[in-house]
Amino acid sequence: MAADIGSPTPLWRQGIPRRECATIVCLSGERVAVFRYDGKVSAISNVCQHQNGPLGEGRIIDGCVTCPWHGYQYQPESGAAPPPFKEKIPTFRVKVVEGSVFVHPRPNPPGTRVEPAQIESAQVKPREAQSR
Ligand code: FES
DSSP states (O other): OOOOOSSOEEOOSSOOOOTTOEEEEEETTEEEEEEEETTEEEEEESBOTTTOOBGGGSEEETTEEEOTTTOOEEOTTTOBOOTTOOOBOOEEOEEEETTEEEEOSSOOOTTOOOOOEEOOGGGSOHHHHHTO
16 A cells, blocks of 8 residues: 555656656755656655756666766665765655656655655556566
8 A cells, every 4th residue: 555645746647657767857846856666666856965966867776876977876765875975865755556656745854764656567558568
């Protein structure tokens, strides 16, 4: 059962984005990067702590969102850099319902762990499933 995230904001009414793909949205004035990876969805700030690089244009490498500008990394579930690094960015609560992703518009404090939303295989639209 999906966790209650209050009054969520739907992001994708057309379905869940393709694997390893991020979508960047603006919620309550915050730039948010929503990543699909390993059958899950997580949402973090789109702004890198180093020099404000666009994290949503990066990729997940070794389990971490990797900034496309200089390679700083953040764990998608917590927004925290992997040890021994100390950078932290805000996270957002997410859930998946009937093939749509919902993101709570209020950011959590930087480094707050949020359980990723699980994507059931039945929620993936047929055309998307063929593109894997
Ligand atoms: S701006 Fe992200 S690593 Fe430099």
